Amino acid sequence: xxxxxxxxxxxxxxxxxxxxxxxxxxxxxxxxxxxxxxxxxxxxxxxxxxxxxxxxxxxxxxxxxxxxxxxxxxxxxxxxxxxxxxxxxxxxxxxxxxxxxxxxxxxxxxxxxxxxxxxxxxxxxxxxxxxxxxxxxxxxxxxxxxxxxxxxxxxxxxxxxxxxxxxxxxxxxxxxxxxxxxxxxxxxxxxxxxxxxxxxxxxxxxxxxxxxxxxxxxxxxxxxxxxxxxxxxxxxxxxxxxxxxxxxxxxxxxxxxxxxxxxxxxxxxxxxxxxxxxxxxxxxxxxxxxxxxxxxxxxxxxxxxxxxxxxxxxxxxxxxxxxxxxxxxxxxxxxxxxxxxxxxxxxxxxxxxxxxxxxxxxxxxxxxxxxxxxxxxxxxxxxxxxxxxxxxxxxxxxxxxxxxxxxxxxxxxxxxxxxxxxxxxxxxxxxxxxxxxxxxxxxxxxxxxxxxxxxxxxxxxxxxxxxxxxxxxxxxxxxxxxxxxxxxxxxxxxxxxxxxxxxxxxxxxxxxxxxxxxxxxxxxxxxxxxxxxx
Amino acid sequence: xxxxxxxxxxxxxxxxxxxxxxxxxxxxxxxxxxxxxxxxxxxxxxxxxxxxxxxxxxxxxxxxxxxxxxxxxxxxxxxxxxxxxxxxxxxxxxxxxxxxxxxxxxxxxxxxxxxxxxxxxxxxxxxxxxxxxxxxxxxxxxxxxxxxxxxxxxxxxxxxxxxxxxxxxxxxxxxxxxxxxxxxxxxxxxxxxxxxxxxxxxxxxxxxxxxxxxxxxxxxxxxxxxxxxxxxxxxxxxxxxxxxxxxxxxxxxxxxxxxxxxxxxxxxxxxxxxxxxxxxxxxxxxxxxxxxxxxxxxxxxxxxxx
Numbered sequence: 001x002x003x004x005x006x007x008x009x010x011x012x013x014x015x016x017x018x019x020x021x022x023x024x025x026x027x028x029x030x031x032x033x034x035x036x037x038x039x040x041x042x043x044x045x046x047x048x049x050x051x052x053x054x055x056x057x058x059x060x061x062x063x064x065x066x067x068x069x070x071x072x073x074x075x076x077x078x079x080x081x082x083x084x085x086x087x088x089x090x091x092x093x094x095x096x097x098x099x100x101x102x103x104x105x106x107x108x109x110x111x112x113x114x115x116x117x118x119x120x121x122x123x124x125x126x127x128x129x130x131x132x133x134x135x136x137x138x139x140x141x142x143x144x145x146x147x148x149x150x151x152x153x154x155x156x157x158x159x160x161x162x163x164x165x166x167x168x169x170x171x172x173x174x175x176x177x178x179x180x181x182x183x184x185x186x187x188x189x190x191x192x193x194x195x196x197x198x199x200x201x202x203x204x205x206x207x208x209x210x211x212x213x214x215x216x217x218x219x220x221x222x223x224x225x226x227x228x229x230x231x232x233x234x235x236x237x238x239x240x241x242x243x244x245x246x247x248x249x250x251x252x253x254x255x256x257x258x259x260x261x262x263x264x265x266x267x268x269x270x271x272x273x274x275x276x277x278x279x280x281x282x283x284x285x286x287x288x289x290x291x292x293x294x295x296x297x298x299x300x301x302x303x304x305x306x307x308x309x310x311x312x313x314x315x316x317x318x319x320x321x322x323x324x325x326x327x328x329x330x331x332x333x334x335x336x337x338x339x340x341x342x343x344x345x346x347x348x349x350x351x352x353x354x355x356x357x358x359x360x361x362x363x364x365x366x367x368x369x370x371x372x373x374x375x376x377x378x379x380x381x382x383x384x385x386x387x388x389x390x391x392x393x394x395x396x397x398x399x400x401x402x403x404x405x406x407x408x409x410x411x412x413x414x415x416x417x418x419x420x421x422x423x424x425x426x427x428x429x430x431x432x433x434x435x436x437x438x439x440x441x442x443x444x445x446x447x448x449x450x451x452x453x454x455x456x457x458x459x460x461x462x463x464x465x466x467x468x469x470x471x472x473x474x475x476x477x478x479x480x481x482x483x484x485x486x487x488x489x490x491x492x493x494x495x496x497x498x499x500x501x502x503x504x505x506x507x508x509x510x511x512x513x514x515x516x517x518x519x520x521x522x523x524x525x526x527x528x529x530x531x532x533x534x
Numbered sequence: 535x536x537x538x539x540x541x542x543x544x545x546x547x548x549x550x551x552x553x554x555x556x557x558x559x560x561x562x563x564x565x566x567x568x569x570x571x572x573x574x575x576x577x578x579x580x581x582x583x584x585x586x587x588x589x590x591x592x593x594x595x596x597x598x599x600x601x602x603x604x605x606x607x608x609x610x611x612x613x614x615x616x617x618x619x620x621x622x623x624x625x626x627x628x629x630x631x632x633x634x635x636x637x638x639x640x641x642x643x644x645x646x647x648x649x650x651x652x653x654x655x656x657x658x659x660x661x662x663x664x665x666x667x668x669x670x671x672x673x674x675x676x677x678x679x680x681x682x683x684x685x686x687x688x689x690x691x692x693x694x695x696x697x698x699x700x701x702x703x704x705x706x707x708x709x710x711x712x713x714x715x716x717x718x719x720x721x722x723x724x725x726x727x728x729x730x731x732x733x734x735x736x737x738x739x740x741x742x743x744x745x746x747x748x749x750x751x752x753x754x755x756x757x758x759x760x761x762x763x764x765x766x767x768x769x770x771x772x773x774x775x776x777x778x779x780x781x782x783x784x785x786x787x788x789x790x791x792x793x794x795x796x797x798x799x800x801x802x803x804x805x806x807x808x809x810x811x812x813x814x815x816x817x818x819x820x821x822x823x824x825x826x827x828x829x830x831x832x833x834x835x836x837x838x839x840x
Contacts, residue, residue: 119585406567
């Protein structure tokens with residue numbers, strides 16, 4: 001250790017130890033470029049509103065900060081699971097109150113889940129809960145309530161599934177299952193998203209559309225000692241470059257959108273900013289999708305050739321190194337990730353050999369779709385050059401993101417899609433969430449998100465079987481099976497997995513929060529655990 | 535005059551109708567599924583379909599448009615897909631800031647443009663004239679995004695004279711209004727310069743001078759009053775131009791107006807909000823033009839018989 005560095009470091013450590021528990025009190029200001037659309041947990045579902053919904057609401061279960069391990073939250077303990085893995089009995093924590101003062105009961109759990117299932121709510125999370133017994137009949141309007149949700153008492157509720165699902169507890173920790181009080185939803189008259197009432201560590205105190213949201217501490221929060229902060233102000237509409245200047249001037253404590261791309265290199269290379277930056281690899285994969293139903297791409301050798309032809313390191317340079325090279329579909333932090341997976345090396349010669357073997361010694365012409373926001377067209381060009389090296393002539397179609405999504409989800413339309421800006425990020429930390437929504441037969445349909453349109457019924461059956469392995473002693477075997485499923489997919493080369501995004505957060509000197517609370521793999525920001533130095 | 539106003543109002547209604555049909559059909563033709571965007575990637579195809587039905591997007595174009603028009607007549611602009619609020623309440627909450635911004639920009643355009651225009655006209659061909667013409671050129675061609683960020687960096691961050699964006703009092707208003715108005719100020723200066731030059735060579739100015747009216751009086755009372763007419767028309771046109779400019783300026787400065795509202799709506803194909811703001815903007819623009827014509831009639835009586 002360098003001596004000049006050693007002393008301040010030691011001093012810093014001593015100070016940190018002396019401080020011990022986080023200080024209570026104080027407020028912070030967070031900045032975002034885009035408006036917050038809604039705080040209704042049944043609806044709002046992105047990087048930006050998710051952590052804010054988490055301020056106002058709680059679910060029965062939650063993750064240990066910074067990890068993918070579940071723990072009880074509004075539930076008093078982890079649920080009792082029946083032998084067949086279909087029935088989950090939750091006991092609620094006693095005396096938890098909504099912000100309106102009413103005690104939360106098992107009826108609220110039922111109401112919350114039925115509300116998400118009700119088509120009138122227009123919840124994007126609906127399909128996560130249709131595995132509950134009788135949910136489909138309720139969705140179709142054939143039943144007035146969901147048969148599989150039984151209230152056993154004021155603090156006990158039993159949920160029965162159609163089939164065992166090992167990811168069900170993850171689903172119960174999602175924002176859609178944040179418990180909401182019926183009377184507050186009714187009182188909001190269709191605008192619960194702007195008048196949210198939950199049990200969470202903070203309450204929404206005010207919301208001036210397009211300007212800012214103010215959250216204040218919930219004095220009756222059931223978790224002892226939380227939150228540390230008295231309040232959080234979320235400013236919206238701040239251009240990232242302006243927000244960065246505001247942080248330097250002390251007007252903002254946390255850049256919600258991260259470091260602005262234009263200043264990224266300058267900031268990360270400046271030692272002065274080092275203590276202000278925290279980063280972590282996201283549970284996300286950005287990829288090039290290869291449509292297995294179109295032209296030469298039908299041949300697995302052609303898809304493998306493309307995997308060998310793409311220079312991923314070059315793409316990482318375009319994004320200023322804000323990612324790690326991907327070897328497989330699954331990201332490293334996802335349970336079931338195979339650390340030994342080598343992926344396809346960058347090897348244009350091998351790519352050419354494979355193309356020749358597939359009957360395309362002179363390559364072929366194809367089309368590559370990308371959204372038109374920087375840096376994605378530049379990355380598409382880089383891929384275009386790499387493909388040209390091996391004889392594949394790709395024409396780039398750069399469109400608005402919504403148009404790319406629409407075209408990519410239409411069968412026999414798009415040979416290749418660069419997923420930048422639309423990359424896949426986990427909904428919950430379970431490999432099934434990287435299989436069913438994007439690579440299974442049921443998502444390889446019009447409007448689905450399986451852009452390679454790949455459908456392997458045998459793999460579906462294996463994944464389905466794995467999802468039925470719910471007891472805790474089967475978990476290792478289940479993850480190993482998912483590991484094999486993804487190895488098979490990697491061999492089929494339906495994607496070129498390019499990189500796993502690394503998220504950078506930038507905070508002010510006074511904000512105390514570590515990597516587990518500022519770049520949490522599921523909640524992104526754990527506001528209840530942040531504090532300020534006085 | 536009344537007949538004129540009535541026929542213009544009818545015309546304006548026609549414009550609004552056309553604007554609504556155009557935006558509605560453009561968005562309808564857009565290769566993007568709003569239901570998919572509302573639902574997000576994780577939603578299953580069934581969920582997307584149920585959202586599509588809930589939003590009425592599965593009905594034919596004519597039915598959707600007729601429904602929309604029916605609501606419009608009753609003053610109902612529908613509900614945002616993405617935010618649950620009604621479109622009219624969203625627009626109402628954003629109109630104030632946008633009008634403040636526009637008024638501020640117009641004030642700065644006039645405050646900067648008129649003196650510069652007179653100055654350039656009086657020093658025709660000499661260095662002040664060239665500076666003003668150069669300024670007009672630069673102001674008109676500088677991208678607003680770049681201009682806004684430069685002003686923020688220089689005047690707000692480096693010199694600490696103004697707040698770094700956000701909504702508030704006059705100090706918050708100045709930089710965004712300047713960004714929006716600077717291009718127009720140069721344009722006003724140019725137009726006023728040429729119309730002043732034209733007026734200054736007229737007989738009545740010569741007569742006024744010959745009568746012994748003080749030079750300041752000649753310029754302000756006689757020449758300017760006649761030369762300003764094109765500028766008044768331009769204010770009306772400017773409001774139309776501003777409707778586009780506010781999108782950029784409001785985004786740079788975090789100004790909570792209509793521009794930001796529609797920008798966010800376009801990102802997620804929130805059709806009711808997009809169409810609502812477009813129709814509202816069309817209304818403002820036609821009203822502004824109508825008003826400009828009426829004011830021109832008042833200033834310059836000759837146009838009344840034209």
